[in-house]
Amino acid sequence: MRRELTERFSFTCPVCTWERGEPAPLELLVEREIDGDILSGHFRCPACPRRYPVIEGVAVLDPEPIRTSYDRPDLLQAYLWTHYADLSPELAGEEGGIRGNYFPEIAAQPVRGVVLDLGCNVGRTTFDLAGRAGFVLGIERSFETVKRAREIARSGRVAFHLKDEGDRGRYVDLDATGVVRENVEFVCGDAGALPLPPGVADAVLAANLLDRVRDPRLFLDRASRALRAEGLLLLTVPFTWREEFSPRERWLCEAERDGRRILLDWCEDHGFAAEEVTDLTLTIRNHKRFYELLRPVLVRARKSA
Numbered sequence: 001m002r003r004e005l006t007e008r009f010s011f012t013c014p015v016c017t018w019e020r021g022e023p024a025p026l027e028l029l030v031e032r033e034i035d036g037d038i039l040s041g042h043f044r045c046p047a048c049p050r051r052y053p054v055i056e057g058v059a060v061l062d063p064e065p066i067r068t069s070y071d072r073p074d075l076l077q078a079y080l081w082t083h084y085a086d087l088s089p090e091l092a093g094e095e096g097g098i099r100g101n102y103f104p105e106i107a108a109q110p111v112r113g114v115v116l117d118l119g120c121n122v123g124r125t126t127f128d129l130a131g132r133a134g135f136v137l138g139i140e141r142s143f144e145t146v147k148r149a150r151e152i153a154r155s156g157r158v159a160f161h162l163k164d165e166g167d168r169g170r171y172v173d174l175d176a177t178g179v180v181r182e183n184v185e186f187v188c189g190d191a192g193a194l195p196l197p198p199g200v201a202d203a204v205l206a207a208n209l210l211d212r213v214r215d216p217r218l219f220l221d222r223a224s225r226a227l228r229a230e231g232l233l234l235l236t237v238p239f240t241w242r243e244e245f246s247p248r249e250r251w252l253c254e255a256e257r258d259g260r261r262i263l264l265d266w267c268e269d270h271g272f273a274a275e276e277v278t279d280l281t282l283t284i285r286n287h288k289r290f291y292e293l294l295r296p297v298l299v300r301a302r303k304s305a
């Protein structure tokens with residue numbers, strides 16, 4: 001975690017901020033730092049007994065850190081391809097040209113100032129939004145993906161083992177210097193209990209996250225409170241509900257209304273004006289002969305003044 005991050009943001013205890021409604025600024029104790037990058041140490045909350053470690057340069061600001069399927073090597077290589085295959089004409093052409101408009105459409109969103117990219121995985125949207133924003137902070141639950149996103153930011157390279165079929169595969173090493181930006185950082189955290197006080201962000205992106213959190217309505221409520229007045233809420237949602245992530249009774253899916261309608265009604269009921277509603281296309285590569293085609297809806301909504 002770069003030291004300048006603590007000068008830019010006043011991190012607060014996620015539990016005191018969102019459960020007790022009393023944002024307590026965290027105190028940082030550094031154990032090892034090289035060239036302004038804090039590699040180990042911990043944050044401590046002055047108001048409760050909680051401590052949040054910095055491990056291998058990753059600040060783990062999640063009150064309940066868990067390993068999920070997104071930490072697994074097979075999903076990590078799938079997302080590295082999905083986020084960065086366009087850097088190699090050879091890789092990008094393999095699926096027959098159905099890569100989709102997901103990343104270009106997100107990159108074109110009119111953000112400015114401080115942006116939070118929640119559930120950023122290996123960081124492509126974080127870097128892309130940094131082209132327009134002042135600073136983008138990626139907050140992600142999977143430690144392995146945060147570690148990888150930080151490596152990409154520091155090295156300007158995306159190197160990994162790409163699965164072809166079964167145990168067969170190849171090593172790829174892509175030049176990402178055209179994509180990587182300085183004005184980003186990545187931390188581990190829970191998008192439903194952010195380590196930041198309300199009202200810090202000019203824009204919040206949650207790309208394909210809503211159907212992966214335990215309580216989607218609670219998440220929407222807290223994400224919207226993280227925004228300043230007139231801030232932008234950017235959601236992409238493929239509505240792929242699974243009980244392993246969200247209990248069925250919390251799915252945004254009703255007999256009378258589909259997820260897109262429920263989202264738009266939520267915006268109206270919570271003082272957000274929808275500015276754009278578009279269907280996107282995204283390809284996720286499992287292996288050389290198995291791609292998934294997703295059709296998430298993108299909703300861009302502005303918080304009232």
Ligand SMILES: C[S@@+](CC[C@H](N)C(=O)[O-])C[C@H]1O[C@@H](n2cnc3c(N)ncnc32)[C@H](O)[C@@H]1O
Nearest residue numbers: 070119120121140141142189190191207208212
């Ligand atoms: C479907 S992936 C989408 C990744 C990326 N945003 C994209 O569009 O390619 C969902 C991501 O959200 C992360 N995630 C799930 N629950 C989370 C939570 N409560 N807080 C932060 N990240 C979370 C997962 O680890 C995973 O990286």
